[in-house]
Amino acid sequence: MKLLFIGSRLYDDIDWYVKSKDIESVLTESNENAINLDLPDLVFIVPRGMEGPKQVALMQNVDAVVPLIGIDPPLIDVAHMKEELEEEYGIPVIAAGVRAVELTSDKIKTKGFYTEIDVATPKYQILDSPDELTIDFPVVLKQGEGQGGKDIKVANSAEDVEEYFNQFDHALCEEFIEGAEISIEVLGFNGEYVALPPIYKGETTLEGTHPLNKTKTGPCMVEGLDNNLIQHTAYKVAKNLDSDGIFEMDFMYSRKNDQLYAIEVNTRPNGTRYLTTATCGVNSLCELVNMAIGEFSLADISDKLQYFYSTEIPIGNYQGPEPKKPVKSFEANDFVVHGPEGYQRVTARAKSKGELEKLVEKLT
Ligand SMILES: Nc1ncnc2c1ncn2[C@@H]1O[C@H](COP(=O)(O)OP(=O)(O)O)[C@@H](O)[C@H]1O
Ligand SMILES: [Mg+2]
Known part of the structure; x- marks a missing residue:
C-alpha cells in the first residue's frame, strides 16, 4: 500500500503506525522548514493549495490520500480535491466532502443545520448592528469562521457589544x-x-x-x-x-x-x-x-x-520522565507529551482515579 499524506506537522503522531503497517509513505508539505520531513519515505515540497498534492497523488500512483491538516482554511480545497480524485481517478481521499465542510466551516450555517436536523443549539441571532440585540445578557459574540477562540467575546452589556462592533460589522450572537x-x-x-x-x-x-x-x-x-x-x-x-x-x-x-x-x-x-x-x-x-x-x-x-481514566494538563515545558518509543503513542506509555515548546500538554491515563492522581504527580 502506498499512501499520500498532506501536511507534515502532525505526521510524527502516526509515523510509528504507518511503519508498523508496512505502508509506503509519500508526503507533501508547502513549508520546506516544517517539522517531521525526515520521517516519510518520500517528501515533495509543493506550493500552498491542493493542486500540488493532487499532481503528486497521480504521479506517484498512490492507493489513497490522507490529509493531516489541523486548521480550518484549507478544508474546502481538500474537499474539492476529494471529489475530483474520487470521481475522476478512483483514488479515495479520507476527508470531509464539500457539503460537510460548507456546513461546518461557518458557525452560522452550522446553527441552521442543527435546527434542520432537530439538534438543540443555544438560542441565537445574526446581528448587523448592536441595537438589534434581543437576547438577555450575557451573550457570546462570534464570527462565522475561526478556531481556538479567535474573534469570540462574551458581552455583559450594551457597551461590550458596541465595542465588538468597532471591529466587526456583523456577529453571530448566542445566549451564554x-x-x-x-x-x-x-x-x-x-x-x-x-x-x-x-x-x-x-x-x-x-x-x-x-x-x-x-x-x-x-x-x-x-x-x-x-x-x-x-x-x-x-x-x-x-x-x-x-x-x-x-x-x-x-x-x-x-x-x-x-x-x-x-x-x-x-x-x-x-x-x-x-x-x-x-x-x-x-x-x-x-x-x-x-x-x-x-x-x-x-x-x-x-x-x-x-x-481508562485520563486527563490532559497544559504544562508549558515538560520536564518529567522520558516516554518510551513510539513516544507519541499509548502503545508503550501511560502518558503522551504533545504541542510546541512553551505550550506543551501532557495527556495521562490509568485504570483508576487514584492511580491517575499518582501518575500526574510524577509527570508534573
Ligand atoms: N454560547 C456559549 N456560552 C458560553 N460559552 C461559550 C459559548 N459559545 C462559545 N463559548 C466559549 O468560547 C469557546 C470557543 O467557542 P467555539 O464556538 O467552540 O469556537 P472555536 O472555534 O473558537 O473553538 C467555547 O469553547 C466556550 O468556552
Ligand atoms: Mg470550539
Missing part, C-alpha cells in the same frame, strides 16, 4: 450557556459512524476562557448528563453530515436547564484526539490510515475499546 464543555470525536467512513467516548473540558466562564487553556478529563463524568445522550446526538450530527473522516464536536451542558447544546463541528484532526485515545484506546489519526488501507470497521473499533 453556563455549564460543562464537552468534546467528542466521531469517525465516519462509507456511511458508517462511531461516536467515541466524550471528553470533559471544564466549565464555561464569563471571561470566555478557551478549553485549550483548561485541564480536561476523560471519560466525561458530569452529574445528570448521560454520555449515551452525547454519543447519540453526535452520531446523529455525523450521519446527517454524511461524509468521511474525523468529526470533532463541541457541546455544552446546562445543569440548570438539564439541556445538552450543540456548539460546533470540526471536520479535521483536532485537539481532543490525545484524550480520546488515552480514554478508549482508539486513535483517530490511525483510523484515518485504516480507512485508507481498507482496514476500518465498526467491529474492529469495538474490539479495540478500552476503559
